[in-house]
Amino acid sequence: MDHETLGHETLDRDKPARDKLDRDKLFTARLLAARARPYLATALFALHAVESRRVPTMAVDRHWRCYVSPVFVDRTPVEELAAVWVHEVTHLLRDHPGRSDRYAARHGVDGRAERLRMNIAADCEINDDVFGDGLPRPAGAVDPQLLGLPPGELMEEYLGRFSLGPLPPGLAWLDCGSGADGLDREWDLGPGGAHGLSEQERDAVRYRVAQGITGAPGSAPEGWLRWADAAFHPPQPWRELLGAAVRSAVAAGGAGDDYTYGRPARRSTSLPGVVLPSLRRRPPRVTVVVDTSGSVSDAELGSALLEIAAIGRAVGGRRDLVTVVSCDAAANLVYPLCRAEGLPLAGGGGTDLRAGFARALRDRPRPDVVVALTDGQTPWPQRRPPCRTVVGLFPRPAGWREEDPEYVPDAPPEWARVVRIG
Incomplete structure (x- = not known):
């Protein structure tokens, strides 16, 4: 029997085995993936595997179903399957379908070609640091180096750096499904299908992974650390939010009301011979309490100075009405904003912003708004101050102490308007 005949007989004999999904092998690979990347275990086991002969390899939909080709599982080593598990679940954790939809809407692009570009860009975001340490790089996997792109960037940045022109020859593009680029596939079960996760359940999985x-402490790559921080603190247009919060506070009813005879009230016309004063809003007074404790970096103090200048603009440019209090465990220095150039911010000890609030409220006239710029690692006043309060929080990862794993830092009080900076 020649080699060609032997090959056909071998294929025929193995055909029934390949027609049936080898779930033992598939789930062994998932367990290996969880052992290699323990911080992703919650997400890996949240995926529901769906056997499908219409899927080229493995693909996910936005409802956290993983569609698996029996032929692909049969021919792929367990270690490479583990790497594919991690690759696919990363698309969902990083919300690539939602980000693809937003990119398409923002740039007015869509269609299969553009969605393929989004899939490739998402693969580049993932594959620059997903392999290694027990997960081999699968054949045909796309990474930034393969396309001549820099590592460590996001999908949206990669989309602006390449087109679907000449691409490396022999490259096997993997179809990662609608869970990678937002384009529905014919094999998708859709939102009403079985075993899909609701939006709230998907968010809960992301939060658990970010928490892990x-x-x-762990050995997660830098890309995952950035993702986890963003999962706890979603990006916000914080400068606009901070300015809006200050403007809203100083415009509140009753803050800084005064009367003037410089412009008589319109009601005076109904009372001949009587001059009534008109109500005038005097310029608001703002006190900024800056956290200068040892846990706040020099870069954050520099950012605080920028925010102080922005606060001065938010109240109409009257810098003489903005006062700055530097505070660590005690209120240290008090300066009017007219000395903003070279404004000294003293401190470096522990943190107790209650002293800063107490100092701010002792001023006469009392401020209409108190703005606290801090990393949040501080006790807060027990009582609500008799003025509006805005808290600008510098970014921090979730608190953890070796001696007290249950430690959770005090959150800003409910009566404060909180804006996350950066």
Whole structure:
């Protein structure tokens, strides 16, 4: 029997085995993936495997179903299957379908070609640091180096750096499904299908994974650390939010009301011979309490100075009405904003912003708004101050102490308007 005949007989004999999904092998690979990347275990086991002969390899939908080709599982080593598990679940954790939809809407692009570009860009975001340490790089996996792109960037940044022109020859593009680029596939079960996760359940999985990455020391790559921090603190247009919060506070009813005879009230026309004063809003007074404790970096103090200048602009440019209090465990220095150039911010000890609030409220006239710029690692006043309060929080990972794993830092009080900076 020649080699060609032997090959056909071998294929025919193995055909029934390949027609049936080898779930033992598939789930062994998932367990290996969880052992190699323990911080992703919650997400890996949240995926529901669906056997499908229409899927080229493995693919996910936005509802956290993983569609698996029996032929692909049969021909792929267990270690490479583990790497594919991690690759696919990363698309969902990083919300690539939602980000693809937002990119398409923002740039007015869509269609299969653009969605393929989004899939490739998402693969580049993932594959620059997903392999190694027990997970081999699968054949045909796309990474930034393969396309001549720099590592460590996001999908949206990669989309602006390449087109679907000449691409490396022999490259096997993997179809990662609608869970990678947002384009529905014919094999998708859809939102009403079985075993899909609701939006709230998907968010809960992301939060648990982020908590596992940041809640205790580990060896997660830098990309995952950035993702986890963003999962706890979603990006916000914080400068606009901070300015809006200050403007809203100083515009509140009753803050800084005064009367003037410089412009008589319109009601005076109904009372001949009587001059009534008109109500005038005097410029608001703002006190900024800056956390200068040892846990706040020099870069954050520099950012605080920028925010102080922005606060001065938010109240109409009257810098003489903005006062700055530097505070660590005690209120240290008090300066008017007219000395903003070279404004000294003293401190470096522990943190207790209650002293800063007490100092701010002793001023006469009392401020209409108190703005606290801090990393949040501080006790807060027990009582609500008799003025509006805005808290600008510097970014921090979830708190963790070796001697007290249950430690949770005090959150800003409910009566404060909180804006996360950075």
